[in-house]
Amino acid sequence: MWCCRLSHLHGRLQNLLSRGVTCSAFQQPNFKSLFPLAIRWHHTASKSLNCAWQQHEDHFELQYANTVMRFDYVWLRDHCRSASCYNSKTHQRSLDTASVDLCIKPKTIRLDETTLFFTWPDGHVTKYDLDWLVKNSYEGQKQKVIQPRILWNAEIYQQAQVPSVDFQSFLETNDGLKNFLQNFLLYGIAFVENVPPTQEHTEKLAERISLIRETIYGRMWYFTSDFSRGDTAYTKLALDRHTDTAYFQEPCGIQVFHCLKHEGTGGRTLLVDGFYAADQVLQKAPEEFELLTKVPLRHEYIENVGECHNHMVGVGPVLNTYPWNKELYLIRYNNYDRAVINTVPYDVVHRWYTAHRTLTVELRRPENEFWVKLKPGRVLFIDNWRVLHGRESFTGYRQLCGCYLTRDDVSNTARLLGLQA
Ligand SMILES: C[N+](C)(C)CCCC[C@H](N)C(=O)O
Numbered sequence: 001m002w003c004c005r006l007s008h009l010h011g012r013l014q015n016l017l018s019r020g021v022t023c024s025a026f027q028q029p030n031f032k033s034l035f036p037l038a039i040r041w042h043h044t045a046s047k048s049l050n051c052a053w054q055q056h057e058d059h060f061e062l063q064y065a066n067t068v069m070r071f072d073y074v075w076l077r078d079h080c081r082s083a084s085c086y087n088s089k090t091h092q093r094s095l096d097t098a099s100v101d102l103c104i105k106p107k108t109i110r111l112d113e114t115t116l117f118f119t120w121p122d123g124h125v126t127k128y129d130l131d132w133l134v135k136n137s138y139e140g141q142k143q144k145v146i147q148p149r150i151l152w153n154a155e156i157y158q159q160a161q162v163p164s165v166d167f168q169s170f171l172e173t174n175d176g177l178k179n180f181l182q183n184f185l186l187y188g189i190a191f192v193e194n195v196p197p198t199q200e201h202t203e204k205l206a207e208r209i210s211l212i213r214e215t216i217y218g219r220m221w222y223f224t225s226d227f228s229r230g231d232t233a234y235t236k237l238a239l240d241r242h243t244d245t246a247y248f249q250e251p252c253g254i255q256v257f258h259c260l261k262h263e264g265t266g267g268r269t270l271l272v273d274g275f276y277a278a279d280q281v282l283q284k285a286p287e288e289f290e291l292l293t294k295v296p297l298r299h300e301y302i303e304n305v306g307e308c309h310n311h312m313v314g315v316g317p318v319l320n321t322y323p324w325n326k327e328l329y330l331i332r333y334n335n336y337d338r339a340v341i342n343t344v345p346y347d348v349v350h351r352w353y354t355a356h357r358t359l360t361v362e363l364r365r366p367e368n369e370f371w372v373k374l375k376p377g378r379v380l381f382i383d384n385w386r387v388l389h390g391r392e393s394f395t396g397y398r399q400l401c402g403c404y405l406t407r408d409d410v411s412n413t414a415r416l417l418g419l420q421a
């Protein structure tokens with residue numbers, strides 16, 4: 001324990017000092033004499049490699065590929081890829097991280113060509129390729145987006161003329177599937193055409209890209225306006241834009257819709273890019289965006305109709321962002337299913353309502369609304385973590401089938417096809 005505290009303090013001191021050293025080391029040839037314990041920059045023999053490193057008291061500093069990186073020593077020990085620490089066949093760690101001394105420091109460090117060698121106090125040697133470190137360091141990673149996207153309003157989406165994929169090529173060719181997934185990842189919606197209008201064919205389609213997520217609505221669902229379930233989806237009423245299953249701890253990743261029949265009027269589907277709207281909020285009122293990422297909300301589904309008895313509860317903020325790069329990855333927006341707010345005091349509640357209003361105004365701008373009439377043969381996939389859907393009221397007999405997909409498995413398929421997901 002002592003060792004930790006002392007070295008921690010010492011490290012902080014060193015850190016303060018080394019910050020100055022890092023920027024002035026090259027201009028002040030005498031700086032070393034000021035600090036007896038001073039840090040030395042090591043340069044590679046080959047100037048073209050352009051690599052320099054320093055062993056600090058509590059971290060390792062590396063300059064390479066125009067990136068200044070700082071690595072914790074426990075991290076460097078923990079990520080060792082030697083045969084005894086890492087199983088490269090299974091890509092799993094064998095090292096017991098808890099066996100690493102939290103005050104560990106390398107005994108020696110040396111660079112050979114593009115490989116860094118760390119020798120630890122027990123003699124174990126860890127090797128790192130410089131490029132691997134750049135790729136896997138915090139500094140090399142933090143600016144990168146996890147999921148490239150094209151944010152859209154109705155005009156942007158329509159002008160992009162995103163092609164639909166044909167049923168046959170979707171099922172039978174990797175190119176068809178890959179094109180479809182690329183568009184789906186970029187826009188959060190995608191269509192497949194010429195699908196035989198049956199539940200079985202819709203299921204086949206779904207199974208081509210993912211696992212079907214069975215829920216309280218079943219595996220494949222099939223619904224009309226018969227009020228067979230305790231939800232307005234099972235009526236002829238209009239539904240304002242929303243994401244589904246906000247009342248799950250993990251809302252369903254993807255929703256698949258196939259309209260098998262409609263004899264009547266109305267019933268068009270509304271699609272709105274929630275990330276486009278959220279981005280408008282971020283630009284116009286960043287502190288409101290921030291609040292929407294912070295306030296936890298509850299959504300709830302309470303059903304007691306016939307044989308169906310359910311009470312689902314999901315907790316999470318409206319906007320979910322990755323903490324390290326602030327990238328948005330999930331929007332939970334369903335005003336119908338939002339439960340009582342009692343997770344924050346009244347003054348925060350008021351600020352939250354203001355922020356929620358700003359987002360709602362963006363989501364409701366007519367220019368952000370993309371309307372489409374679903375027809376037999378045309379299957380729509382919606383990223384339920386990003387794109388909101390709604391529907392116009394309708395008359396007559398309307399039959400919709402579809403399912404939810406697990407998001408991890410869609411991403412898995414996309415990655416296996418070489419896409420970034
Ligand atoms: C799609 N399907 C008809 C099966 C379910 C509808 C669920 C509707 C619910 N209010 C929600 O937004 O999650």
Ligand SMILES: O=C(O)CCC(=O)C(=O)O
Pocket residue numbers: 233239244269389390391400
């Ligand atoms: O009827 C529709 O078009 C969609 C209804 C809906 O929001 C849903 O089923 O999730």
Ligand SMILES: [Fe+2]
Pocket residue numbers: 233242243244389
């Ligand atoms: Fe819905």
